[in-house]
Amino acid sequence: MKKIEAIIRSEKFMDVKEALEKRGFYGMTVTDVRGRGRQKGMQLQFRGRVMEIDLLPKVKIELVVTDEEVNDVITIISDYARTGNVGDGKIFIIPIEDVVRVRTGERGEKAI
Amino acid sequence: MKKIEAIIRSEKFMDVKEALEKRGFYGMTVTDVRGRGRQKGMQLQFRGRVMEIDLLPKVKIELVVTDEEVNDVITIISDYARTGNVGDGKIFIIPIEDVVRVRTGERGEKAI
Amino acid sequence: MKKIEAIIRSEKFMDVKEALEKRGFYGMTVTDVRGRGRQKGMQLQFRGRVMEIDLLPKVKIELVVTDEEVNDVITIISDYARTGNVGDGKIFIIPIEDVVRVRTGERGEKAI
Amino acid sequence: MSERVRRAVILIAIVSLLLLVTAAPTLAISPLMQGDATGAKTLKEHPGWPVDFAWTLICGFLVMFMQAGFALVETGFARTKNVANVMMKNLIDYVIGSLAFWVMGYAIMMGANWPSDNLGIIGTTGWFLAGKAYDVSTMAIWFFELVFCATAATIVSGAIAERPKFSVYVIYSAVISAIIYPIYGHWLWGGGWLSSAPFMVKLGGGYGALDFAGSGVVHAIGGYIALAACIMLGPRIGKYDENGNPRPIPGHNIAYAVLGTFILWFGWFGFNPGSTLSAHELRIAVIAVNTNLAGAAAAATAMFITWVKNGKPDVGMTCNGALAGLVAITAPCAWVNSWAAVVIGIVAGFIVCYGYWFLENHGIDDMVGAVAVHGFNGTWGLISLGIFADGTYGVYTTAGPHVTGLLYGNPGFFLCQLISAAVNFAWAFGCGLILFWILKKTMGIRVSPEEEIIGLDITEHATVAYPNFVCTETGLPFSIRGGKE
């Protein structure tokens, strides 16, 4: 089992979520984060003085899936989160040793 | 060492925290997240029109523990976070290669 | 590749960020979390009655780096986040199996 | 639609119908038996009244605006999950109160005395503002009394917040505005027995119990009903630890609380000076000054008390202090000098701090401190009037007899005030207990523990106050361990 951690643009989240849902990936955990990378921030003003913001709001989606599903999920997320501009985000694949469903105590793949 | 990532109901957080504390698990990191899974969301209204919310607020607890402690912690969290209804949450076990205590620079298990 | 998860004091975040930037570590994802450990919380009052707060605001920095860079990053973070008092935080090193850059679909180290 | 709702709605439908049927005749198309609805006659008889009408109405507007102040203070002291509910309760008590006071509250409070002019128990004329009550003067007074009534009603919402059923609150709003508040109001301001019965007048030396702008009539009534309601409801989940020690549950927005305090202070200038109902009473200037000084003295006192106690000045308690001083000066504002106003304020500052902590230590979970602010200090207002009245102002008017208190040699009047304070407490607390006891036995007054934990916004209104924000209770207050005195 793997945990897929995708950091994407906030404004693409809804599309990604719907695409995942259509392919049967319903469970997920979402966090609001701020990130920076190649994307160089943006300019805001405060009382007429310009400033540079270098941490931009992003959404982090965490999905735990079986090993076989990993590539599917990666493809879906990449497809739907992409705009082609810097700042589209990253997907990290992290090994998961075990999963427990709190409600039933089930373990392993059937608990996902 | 493992990282235990538990996603539980917000309203159960206090109970879980106290239970962990009683068994000696004090250190933890907590994040507010939103999640969905089998639980099908809830209905709210806005200006009289009903809407379906499908991401519900959850609390994510992260605890890094030694390999031996993993099962203890899983049991405690499961016991105290359980209501028996869908939405009780999940626990993920993730391998940790090393831990550093910033204050002292200690590494490994003694840094937990 | 590894994911470095550092939980540090909020007020040290700016220093750490600048230090990382100077050594060329620009990409990162930041989350606001609350944590507890040896640090014993703080006292606040509400309407004249004193209370003990045991979860304190911390900042979590996530950086994905190549295996060679891990120690560098650990040193930088430790150096700049340290005050020498309890509550300075922890750094966890987590294995990463793959990284995908959403924009280009690149995978592995070149996607970091 | 749940059964409970269905029943509520049917009830309301029936009541409304009844009211309209009752109303129809009195509202009959011929305005024969009405008062001076155009105002022409009144103006002719009293050419100086325009300024008094303007004064009374504008001050009334300010008092109405206090609703926003209460809403903010209470919402600020509530947790995020109950914000919409607290706001809604504050809106709806004004709404329901307006209608209830129109239907019957006013008639009971300001109508003709029953059983006799000498011993007024309740008023009996002016239902629906129909007939003779369709008169410009009556309307002005109705409006002014309404906003006072609504103030009394709204006090309770903050004290009992975060746990009662919303439907219960709707019914409570109707009952206090239609019955509980008007009756004590009648006794003091409607020519009822406390102010006008011969034995009271004799005891006071020419006047019975007094209350200039409502420390007792408005604030203590609200405060002691709140006390009864808090007792009947019990404390919020998590308010007391296993050993029964109180745990603070901080409000979610201190900025709202301070803003609300400013709005209330602002509105109080309508409340107290406006209560002359006439700008020809130039004493309004003294009243404004006294009001302000008492509020300031009490706020400073409360601030210093917490500063000394915990080493840091507490913001919430300073707000409570300001309100406490304003409540306390409300009864005596027209009859004391500025030095006395400061002293009354200082004492109010002590009362609110120690009163609040005392109640909290004894199992009364009053979210905003309303009992200490409005109840205890309302009583202190009645009593301090009996002490400090300095003989420079008459019975709600410049003309004599001028009112004097204990310090100025009139122990009889001081006794009058003690009687009034005791009756006030008994009436409000008693009615509160009965009302909430009946509601508890019939429909139940408290939401379920699950609902309470999830928050009333979602469970009572299917809404979330701040949907775009990440809100949390994990840091505070869920992780509070044992408050310390």
Add this chain to the structure above:
Amino acid sequence: MSERVRRAVILIAIVSLLLLVTAAPTLAISPLMQGDATGAKTLKEHPGWPVDFAWTLICGFLVMFMQAGFALVETGFARTKNVANVMMKNLIDYVIGSLAFWVMGYAIMMGANWPSDNLGIIGTTGWFLAGKAYDVSTMAIWFFELVFCATAATIVSGAIAERPKFSVYVIYSAVISAIIYPIYGHWLWGGGWLSSAPFMVKLGGGYGALDFAGSGVVHAIGGYIALAACIMLGPRIGKYDENGNPRPIPGHNIAYAVLGTFILWFGWFGFNPGSTLSAHELRIAVIAVNTNLAGAAAAATAMFITWVKNGKPDVGMTCNGALAGLVAITAPCAWVNSWAAVVIGIVAGFIVCYGYWFLENHGIDDMVGAVAVHGFNGTWGLISLGIFADGTYGVYTTAGPHVTGLLYGNPGFFLCQLISAAVNFAWAFGCGLILFWILKKTMGIRVSPEEEIIGLDITEHATVAYPNFVCTETGLPFSIRGGKE
């Protein structure tokens, strides 16, 4: 600096210059041709006027404060990413409106009738408040009319929020304040044809169309321009699902919305009673009472409607309900009794709920419900005045002829009101369509979809309303799937 901005600035520079040049002569240093600028003469002729000036001005201040109420209601119903923009629009429409009404709005509205006294289409004197208009009475009326004009202007901002270009809004603000509002205002309040043309007066039986405080002149004008603007702009991205079913987009702060409602209610006491422009009209007391009762009845009605419909009382709709009642009573407030006020309010509560849902179901995305609140209920206000006027008050004054409606045997006046309502709708909706159509064809009225998704705070003002908060749309409203009726 983008091209668009450059052009806007140049435009403004030219206009300003023109204005100053025009103004210069009239502002000439000699005050020869001015009115009574000191007020000495006016006071001598009308020694009773100080109270009327004080009343009119203070009520005007309250109406000005309604700007804050609108700003809060609208901001509360907007998403976090548009907060600064909505606030800014509310501030700037008052700013631009003040200047535009000074330059020409007032002259068109209250100036001497053109083409003839009998058939006034527009007013023609008082530009820049110069010359004869430099007079204390004129100034008082200017101020009072300005704050009404600004109310009409600001209604639109909430309806169309979250998508129009800010520059478009600036221009819109100028046009409504300088032209659209003043012209209909002239017809009703400036001696224009709807109120004073002989055929209207004959039809009404001694008076033409009436509107005491502006259900039609202010609210319906704003509401129907909003309707036109909503149609020209189209709904926000995400408001309708693939099947065209509306999806609720909850506002980010329900506490602001309720606070705003309280402030508006408070300000309405300036709006309605203040419209006598004189405290000598003791009828102000009746007006205050009617205003309050209609607001309360409508709020209660809206609450019960949602309670029955969805099983829980809705907070946002209750706020809308209160405002709907206040809008509806604004035209008839001086001419009806309290029973009628309650009935008018109850009907308003139904209109606002079903009106809002109807529009939402038909593709009109009105963020705050302004069309239902101000438009539909503005019309209902005009009509209800034609129905319920009970013959106890004259034409904006105590003196006769007293105004009667359908129920009291004057169908002619009822017809007058229907005509006025129809003209009102045609004028506002028509002008709105033309204005926004021209703007759409020339500069474009809507931001790009990308800008809309990012939010207008960043794209139009380069700012973030709450920089220290983590704000999210992932839970709400992005994850809403299909609203249900």
Add this chain to the structure above:
Amino acid sequence: MSERVRRAVILIAIVSLLLLVTAAPTLAISPLMQGDATGAKTLKEHPGWPVDFAWTLICGFLVMFMQAGFALVETGFARTKNVANVMMKNLIDYVIGSLAFWVMGYAIMMGANWPSDNLGIIGTTGWFLAGKAYDVSTMAIWFFELVFCATAATIVSGAIAERPKFSVYVIYSAVISAIIYPIYGHWLWGGGWLSSAPFMVKLGGGYGALDFAGSGVVHAIGGYIALAACIMLGPRIGKYDENGNPRPIPGHNIAYAVLGTFILWFGWFGFNPGSTLSAHELRIAVIAVNTNLAGAAAAATAMFITWVKNGKPDVGMTCNGALAGLVAITAPCAWVNSWAAVVIGIVAGFIVCYGYWFLENHGIDDMVGAVAVHGFNGTWGLISLGIFADGTYGVYTTAGPHVTGLLYGNPGFFLCQLISAAVNFAWAFGCGLILFWILKKTMGIRVSPEEEIIGLDITEHATVAYPNFVCTETGLPFSIRGGKE
């Protein structure tokens, strides 16, 4: 309890005791030597005064409400970690100011002239509002002057926010309200030398320096004390980068800032028109119009300046612009025509933008822009009065001599105003420097860097303003790199 607190408390105890002892005799039970406390005599002598009392008091209430406006603007421009502290300072300066002005401020400001009637330096009667000052007229004036005094005091809190010790602020509040403000106030409004010394009156041509509602007396005094305080405190940590370039530190809630601006604008209608102290001065209408136009013109100007400069209209600066215009018109409001009001406003818009940026570039870290808004524009208000006064209004009254400025041929009066502006700056800035220098040397005026970084809410009040929200400074402003001009 820390040592610092202990000392503060003891100090306060001693002072209070002293005050009470001093007070006791004057407060003696016999009202023999008091003024007209009931108001009966005053009313008999001046039967027209009720409307003037009502006007003055209601306007005073509006000014008091400006405290809420200041609190919101300042809190909105502060970071989350200092919200409770900023709110508390705004509350407490009103509280302490009320008491200090009662004890001595009023006596110094409005008491009998010393050393001579011709050359008043300070006032000397009316301590504690006792004795002769227990009089309805005195009380009305006390109240009105108090709320002005509190405005001056509160201006400083926003400028120096996020770094001073709270205890220092308490002491500062007492000193400005008891001494600094009253003395300059006496010179202008208490019959002191600037307005009444023979050489000034001669220079002005029948009147000395004037200031209708306090551009100088209130705003510039507050603004220049703020400047001194900013210099003594130094900038906030992080305000300047290594090269000394300013970095913007955005406030946490732009909605509060705009709401506060609306409240201040609303309150200003009490501030300026109310300063006639009489509704018989029908000029109040002109004053209201001028006030509004200047605010609007300045807001529009500031908006366009930022729009041109950065390509987008800035919300915060537009708010500052509105306030700048209101400050500038405060002195001349009664003496100029509407065209001049617009011009004064436009200039104010430029002054506030470039003034603020200039100071920021020169190391003055003024969180809200108070020096530019209140200081520079206060001075501009005094000077513009000397330029534009058009001879249509007398010296605070309708009666002559009518005031004329430079443009209308009276350079002497223009000189008077320049002198007044210079004295004003010297007095405020000098006193500010001395006061904060003494406090710095004795108790220290600034919290430690650690405390500043953690935030004053926790370190000064042991509280958190929004405990249920996740607040962050990681996105903004901690990650701002170098502001650009």
